[in-house]
Amino acid sequence: MLCPNNQVLSYSTTSRDSYREFKSNPTICANCPHLQQCTHSRNHQKVVQKLIWESHVERAEDFRHSEEGKASYTLRSQTIERVFADAKEKHGMRYTLLRGLDRVRNWVRLKFAAMNLKKPTLWA
Known part of the structure; x- marks a missing residue:
């Protein structure tokens, strides 16, 4: 890291x-x-904080803006967003009747586990 001087x-x-x-x-x-x-600190010391995975975030951003990254991002609507749409429409995940973060989290995990088990059975 370098300062302006x-x-x-x-x-x-x-x-x-x-x-x-x-x-x-x-x-x-x-x-x-x-x-x-x-800096405006009294002891004339500049402090910079960076996340420990900042280099990985920068590499992901570089990939996302590359031609290959743009091509893979266009497939997102067919793969990732499709899973959430199916969860909402076919598996009743628009609303929850449960209260509490732990109960809802367990309910969602159970739903997605069922969706993952359903995939291979439909392929066979």
Whole structure:
């Protein structure tokens, strides 16, 4: 990581929320000409947080904008969205009569397990 003055932000720690923290050297930043646009902290230290899987997200975004990614995205309506449409129409998943997140989660898992078991039987 680099700041606007091309100084290296060194790795500091990984938080419990899955963020990596990169911090600048406050002695260098105290005399920096870009200090006002970079940070407003009292100790003149820039802190940048990045998710630990940020590189994977960037690779996925690069693939999504490539020609191959655009071609596979057009098939989404035929595969992924079709499953949810069938769940709503054929398996009564528009509404739930259950209360509580755990009960609804278990109900949905049971429905999708039944849908997955139904696929091979229809192919045979």
